[in-house]
Amino acid sequence: MKWLPAKWVLDKEAELSFQQSLNQRSRTNAVMMSYILITVLLFFTLSSFAATNYTFADILTRIVSLLIAMVMIFSIKKSATCYLDSILLFFAVLFTLINGLFFYSYAINHQELHEGGPMLSAIFITAISILHLGQKFIIWLLLGVALLIIQFNTEVDIIWSINFYVITVAIMTAMQYQTDVLLRKQYKYELIQTQKAQTDKLTGIHNRYNFDKQFSTLLHNLKQGQYLSLAMIDIDHFKKYNDRYGHLMGDKALVSFAQLLSNQGADMVVRFGGEEFILVSVSSNQNKHWLEDLPMQLKRLEIEHSDSATGFLSASAGVVSVSANQRHLVNKTKLLTLADRCLYQAKKAGRNQVCRQKVSCEE
Numbered sequence: 315m316k317w318l319p320a321k322w323v324l325d326k327e328a329e330l331s332f333q334q335s336l337n338q339r340s341r342t343n344a345v346m347m348s349y350i351l352i353t354v355l356l357f358f359t360l361s362s363f364a365a366t367n368y369t370f371a372d373i374l375t376r377i378v379s380l381l382i383a384m385v386m387i388f389s390i391k392k393s394a395t396c397y398l399d400s401i402l403l404f405f406a407v408l409f410t411l412i413n414g415l416f417f418y419s420y421a422i423n424h425q426e427l428h429e430g431g432p433m434l435s436a437i438f439i440t441a442i443s444i445l446h447l448g449q450k451f452i453i454w455l456l457l458g459v460a461l462l463i464i465q466f467n468t469e470v471d472i473i474w475s476i477n478f479y480v481i482t483v484a485i486m487t488a489m490q491y492q493t494d495v496l497l498r499k500q501y502k503y504e505l506i507q508t509q510k511a512q513t514d515k516l517t518g519i520h521n522r523y524n525f526d527k528q529f530s531t532l533l534h535n536l537k538q539g540q541y542l543s544l545a546m547i548d549i550d551h552f553k554k555y556n557d558r559y560g561h562l563m564g565d566k567a568l569v570s571f572a573q574l575l576s577n578q579g580a581d582m583v584v585r586f587g588g589e590e591f592i593l594v595s596v597s598s599n600q601n602k603h604w605l606e607d608l609p610m611q612l613k614r615l616e617i618e619h620s621d622s623a624t625g626f627l628s629a630s631a632g633v634v635s636v637s638a639n640q641r642h643l644v645n646k647t648k649l650l651t652l653a654d655r656c657l658y659q660a661k662k663a664g665r666n667q668v669c670r671q672k673v674s675c676e677e
Contacts, residue, residue: 319491320446323498330396332501337398340444341390344402347442348387351409355379375419379412399444403452406442410435410453414460421470432461432479440486447490454483514585516565517572525584525592529646532581532594536638541600543635545593546653547575547608550628550665552589554621567617567627574611579604592653600672605631609666628666632656636673644673 316322324332355376386405393401413435421427439445439453461476512524520528536542549555549571556564568589575583575591582594595604609628617627634652636644644652652671660669 317491318446318448319494319498320448323495324502328502328505329498331505332498333399334395335501336497337395337444341395341398344390344398344442344444345387348383348390352380352383352387355383375412375415379409382408382412399449402442402444403449406439406445406449406453407456410439410456411460414457414463417460418464418468421464421468421472425470427461427464427470427472427475429475429478432457432475433482436479436482436486440490447487447494450486450490454486458483514572517569517585519572519576520582520584522584522586525582525586525594526646528582529594532596533636533641533644533646533649536596536641538638539598540638541597541635542641543593543595543597543601543604543633544649544653545580545595545605545631545633545668546586546650546657547591547593547605547629547631548657548661549589550630550661551619551621555619555627558621559618570615570617571612571627571629574608574615578608600635600637602670605633605668608668622666623664624666630657630660630665631668632658632660633668633670634673635670640673649673 320329323329382405389401389405390398417427417431420431435457436454439450439457442450445453458476458479461472461479464470465472465476512521512527513519514521533542549567552564552567555567559567568585572583572585572591575593578593578595580593580595582592584592584594586592593605595601597604608631612629613624613626615627619625619627622628632653632655634649634656636649652673656669656671660667663669
C-alpha cells in the first residue's frame with residue numbers, strides 16, 4: 315500500500331491544482347471550525363478562572379490560545395487560496411503543542427488523564443478537511459509525543475489514554491486514507507472529463523470551444539514588445555480527398571496534419587472545424603517567416619492526393635499578427651476575419667501557400 319495518496323494519485327501539478335480547489339471550497343468550513351475552536355478555548359479559559367486548583371500559567375495558556383485562535387481566523391480569511399492549507403497546518407501544529415501542554419498540566423494537577431481528551435483531539439484533527447494524511451500524521455505524532463512525555467517524565471500513569479489514542483489514530487488514518495484517495499480520484503476524473511470537453515476527439519488537439527475560452531486571455535496578456543500571430547489553415551480540396559480515398563483515410567490525413575501543426579512552435583493548435591485549423595503563437599518578435607515552410611513540410615509527408623496540383627496533400631494559410639501596442643485595435647472576431655481574408659487570398663493565388671498581414675491602425 316502506498317501510504318500517502320497525495321503523492322501517487324495525482325502528479326505534482328495536478329496535486330497543487332487539487333489542493334487550491336480544495337482550499338477554495340473548504341475556506342468557509344475552516345473559518346467555522348476556527349469559531350468552534352475559539353468557543354471551546356473560551357469555555358476552558360472561563361473554567362480556569364473559576365477553578366481554584368489552576369495556576370496562573372494554566373490561565374495564561376488559555377488566554378494565549380484564545381488570541382492565537384483569533385489570529386488564525388483573520389489569517390484564514392485574508393490568506394491567498396494557494397497558501398491556505400500551509401497556514402492551517404501551521405496553526406494546527408501550534409494548537410497541538412498548546413493542547414499537549416494542557417494535557418500535561420491537567421495530568422500534574424489531577425494526577426490522571428482520561429482517555430476522552432486525547433481521543434477527541436485525534437478526531438478533531440481528522441475533521442480538518444483541507445489537510446491530507448501526511449500533514450495530519452505530523453499533528454498526530456506531536457500529540458502522541460506529548461502523551462509519551464507525560465507517561466515517562468511524570469508519576470502519572472496514562473498508559474490506557476495512550477492505548478486508546480493509538481487505536482483512535484489508527485482508525486482515523488484508515489478513514490483519512492480512503493477520503494484522500496476518493497477525493498483525488500474524483501478530481502482526476504473531473505480533469506479527464508474537462509480535457510475531453512476541450513480537446514478534439516479525432517486529432518487530440520484543442521477544439522473550438524477551448525480556443526474561444528483561452529484566446530482572449532492570450533491577447534490580453536501580451537507584454538510590451540511581444541506579438542501575437544494567428545494563422546487560419548485550410549487543407550486544399552479536402553472534400554475531393556474524402557470522395558476519392560474515403561473518410562477513414564481522410565481522418566488519418568487529418569491526424570497526420572494535426573501532428574505536423576503541433577510541431578510549428580504555436581501556443582495553441584486548434585481544429586476549428588472540418589479541415590480548418592488555427593494556430594496561435596506569442597513571440598518576442600514579429601516572426602515574419604513563421605509557417606513559411608509549411609507547404610514544403612506537408613509535401614514531405616507524401617500523402618497522396620490526385621486532385622491536388624502538387625499530387626500530394628497541400629494546405630493554404632492566412633496569417634495575421636498584432637503587437638502588444640496595437641491589441642486594443644482588435645478582438646478575436648476581428649483577427650479571425652483578417653486571417654480568413656488572408657486565407658482567401660492564398661487560395662485565390664493558387665493554394666499551397668501562406669499569405670500574411672500585420673494589423674495596422676487603418677484596419
